[in-house]
Amino acid sequence: MHHTWMRYFSPAPVHHRLGLVCLGVGLQHGELPTVGPRTLDHHVAVVVSAGGGWFRGPDGHHHTVTAPALLWLTPGVPHHYGPDPSWDECFVDFTGPATATYTELGYIEPDRPVVPLSDATGARATVGRIARAARRGNPLLEVETGAAVHELLVALRRARADLAPDGDPVLHALARDAFQPLSVAEHAARHGMTPAELRAAVRRGAGRSPKDYLLGIRLGRAKELLAATELPVAAVARRVGYDDPAYFSRLFTRRVGMAPVRFREQQGRTLPGGWSDRIPDPDDPPMIEPPHAT
Structure with a gap:
């Protein structure tokens, strides 16, 4: 059995000029179906907060995923993953010109699709704010969720298991x-x-x-x-x-x-x-x- 909640958005061109826009948000748990193989045209941060599973990239290498962990899904890169047998996850789809800068600064890591985290609490709290902003009829939806994507990237950077919370x-x-x-x-x-x-x-x-x-x-x-x-x-x-x-x-x-x-x-x-x-x-x-x- 599994439970799934998700919302998807279509920001206007003017919102893209803010640097980052949120395209979707979701929370899932249980024995979820396998994802892929597939290729996307935007970024997705998948935060696994409980359980475990596996991830396979274009090179065919099998990565074991043990919570808490982050999966980076990047544009144009094939991926295939799933829980074994179950996990709790939240995800945020996003895009925008600022993704190039965040990648240059090391906040987004295309060459490191599975990132161990020390704690998923901060990231899940930010995703929770995006989920609350996703209520229907919210006139601030695109700006509020876009701002939260910036916060999410910072929260994920702080939560990396290979770094202290405030850096090296x-x-x-x-x-x-x-x-x-x-x-x-x-x-x-x-x-x-x-x-x-x-x-x-x-x-x-x-x-x-x-x-x-x-x-x-x-x-x-x-x-x-x-x-x-x-x-x-x-x-x-x-x-x-x-x-x-x-x-x-x-x-x-x-x-x-x-x-x-x-x-x-x-x-x-x-x-x-x-x-x-x-x-x-x-x-x-x-x-x-x-x-x-x-």
């Missing part, structure tokens, strides 16, 4: 040391790695090079210092790891699209009385409490 420990160490004036080779040496090994680890965990990963952290902090303090640009540069303020300014301008002084003019929030002495701490965000009822 190497990434945490790089973030901790990001403001020290170290080269990529020096960062690698600190971790007992070659530069090539560090590049591979950061590419796997963050979808980009170590240099670009560090640059994003440094410029983000520089923006905070420019907006919330009255420190001179040269001092901001030194705080985020650049001894040459001219080089920092060129780098900031190229990446942000405006010079540091211009960014401060637009975003400055310094106040009389010492606010500039209390720089926002990214590891200790304030709690925003809901207003009390009156």
Whole structure:
């Protein structure tokens, strides 16, 4: 016996310009029928939360599926899978131009059709929101479900069994040391790695090079210092790891699209009385409490 619930949608061309659109959602459990062999023209994320089964791709290789696990079904790639004897699954069909970027960043893995998960709870909660948004007559259907697909890809990335929930420990160490004036080779040496090994680890965990990963952290902090303090640009540069303020300014301008002084003019929030002495701490965000009822 098996139970199945599913809905399918047909977003308009304007919705596709949002980057991702949801084409369908479903929840199933029990002794489900085998799927395929078949080939789709869009992506599907199948989250198996209980039970087990098998998956076979175009190379004929037989993968054992043990919950919790994710099955990636990608466009143009034949697939064939099913429970043995039963499993619980939820699935989301989606497409859009942003799938190429998510693939480049490693959130979608066409070459890894079966991905072990540490926990399916977060992904199932997001699919549940898509299912609730799928009620008939919801005027926000396409935008609400499309936004949830972005959330689902993040939830699945966090749930991968081969990574800690917040990413590879190497990434945490790089973030901790990001403001020290170290080269990529020096960062690698600190971790007992070659530069090539560090590049591979950061590419796997963050979808980009170590240099670009560090640059994003440094410029983000520089923006905070420019907006919330009255420190001179040269001092901001030194705080985020650049001894040459001219080089920092060129780098900031190229990446942000405006010079540091211009960014401060637009975003400055310094106040009389010492606010500039209390720089926002990214590891200790304030709690925003809901207003009390009156």
